[in-house]
Amino acid sequence: MTKKSTSLHEDPIRHIVWKGDRLVVLDQRRLPRRVEYVTCRTARDVAKATTDMVLRGAPLIGCAAAYGMALAARRGRLKDVVAAEPVLRRARPTAVNLMHALDHMLAVAKSGPESSLPERMSAAAAKYWRDDLAFNATMAELGAALLKDGSNVITHCNAGALATAGIGTAVGMIRAGFLAGKVAHVYPCETRPYLQGSRLTLWELMQAGIPATLITDNMAAHLMKTHKIDAVIVGSDRIAANADVCNKIGTYGLAILAKHHGIPFYVVAPSTTVDLGTATGDLIPIEERSAAEVTEVFGTPIAPKGAKARHFAFDVTPHELVTAIVTERGVVSPADGATLKKVISR
């Protein structure tokens, strides 16, 4: 499933594979212990895989949605594509890359005759995926340049290869930093409740041979105080026009802790994550998922019967707490709305 590589321009994990008539998707829910694939033959299959978190990560959700639209186009009927679009759009509410991919693919669908619809859509989805892969490499290099030599880094959730088409956003920057001698050690937060940090990011880092030590989310402050931590690096699911950053639950707390300890806080995300149509972070819809994902771990109950729980899947970090946002179009530093808009609109 994986191969060691030092190139920033490859996909180190073949986790979504386009087969022309179907999309084969690595099931991330049981990684790293079980390696299983789900085959999506329709846009509805892709929407379900997204909702159920077979695949996750904002850029990857966008790529999968693009392929979902290509699947909807296979019979050469524009109305199938138009009908598929809202089904995919409802799959998850927070990551704006999904909306961006759907807008783009709908425009492609309407840009030519139905006779060429399947080919056009398949080619556009594949290009959307290739673009994301290239964005990763660019961001990785721009981001690594911000780090000082021998840095100890904290990251959160999985903003790695499994969340994107290529080497990842935050983990891509870490990977490039490691290759350049700028990253010495990585501490991924486990990222409750879904454990993307322990299951996915730690696994990617181990595969890449990058020294990594797992911590629980609540150890980050202690580590910042007692160990030399030089940077916190995370991805994003949506960045508002004013540069507020929506990302996995726990990110906002980490940003406050970083500020308190004087540690730079970096966000790495492609321009497709920036939503200039949403003025501020407070306007971003925060998905709330099942309480069972908090009260159980892999089906094992960890709370009393009848326990109530909340499961906010994301939070919003105000731009004041962000040292820099790294996009493939450039670095926004310090992160503010005016600079972000200028960089993204290049």
Next chain:
Amino acid sequence: MTKKSTSLHEDPIRHIVWKGDRLVVLDQRRLPRRVEYVTCRTARDVAKATTDMVLRGAPLIGCAAAYGMALAARRGRLKDVVAAEPVLRRARPTAVNLMHALDHMLAVAKSGPESSLPERMSAAAAKYWRDDLAFNATMAELGAALLKDGSNVITHCNAGALATAGIGTAVGMIRAGFLAGKVAHVYPCETRPYLQGSRLTLWELMQAGIPATLITDNMAAHLMKTHKIDAVIVGSDRIAANADVCNKIGTYGLAILAKHHGIPFYVVAPSTTVDLGTATGDLIPIEERSAAEVTEVFGTPIAPKGAKARHFAFDVTPHELVTAIVTERGVVSPADGATLKKVISR
């Protein structure tokens, strides 16, 4: 095992029961799903139960150690008590209540003839337990007076009945606050990796009929920003002479988040938790436990094979971040070393 009660002066859970020739201890490791007891017949049994976390919570560790010394005294030989003392002292390094209880019991042992040793030690241990129970009630009332009506409260780990002889420290204050209409809703952080919040605190709150909703540790910042949170209330394992507070890992981060959001941060702990012999929090030994407790949840692996992890069991919150420390001898507010010493030395 439990009974509903509105009294602050009772033990709502019979979780350590002195039988004269043995100490029966509720096994907290599998709570709330499994209710099992461990019988300790020797000081060594008590030390092992403490190390293995059959019982936990700083005040309860102290009470159990006192009974452990009483078990060592059963044959009426001072040398047995003297030999048991270091065995118990090594059981866990951070909670100072353990050291306090052992110093006290050793002094009792040396205060009279061997002929009365068993009776004196048994009576002294029982009194140590009763005192802790009474401290809980006093702290609960002093603490509740600090809260405003209808407060929403975050707590961390288990500083409840299961951690003490009586109604608990932080949870005792919450319980008294609830009875007085001052606590409307409680959000216990699950407290990874050992999940004392989801397994123990939530269960105690549900038993007491106090409205409670579980959150993962990394949701606290989002909750503070988006919901009305009026107080953070925690216990402590050791308070240094300068009022720095050592408590379960994650406490320090919560204190920073509370400060950032302008939310009062209260620490509730009996005077036996205060260690005037340790000048500052940085000098408190932080127990580091097995990495397996981070990489597995109830025996289910959540990280890749061969994963490295750190498991800091505690952290230290500088006194500047603490709004007030509630002890049975009075409230230290603002929390600083000079006031603490004055209150504790009353």
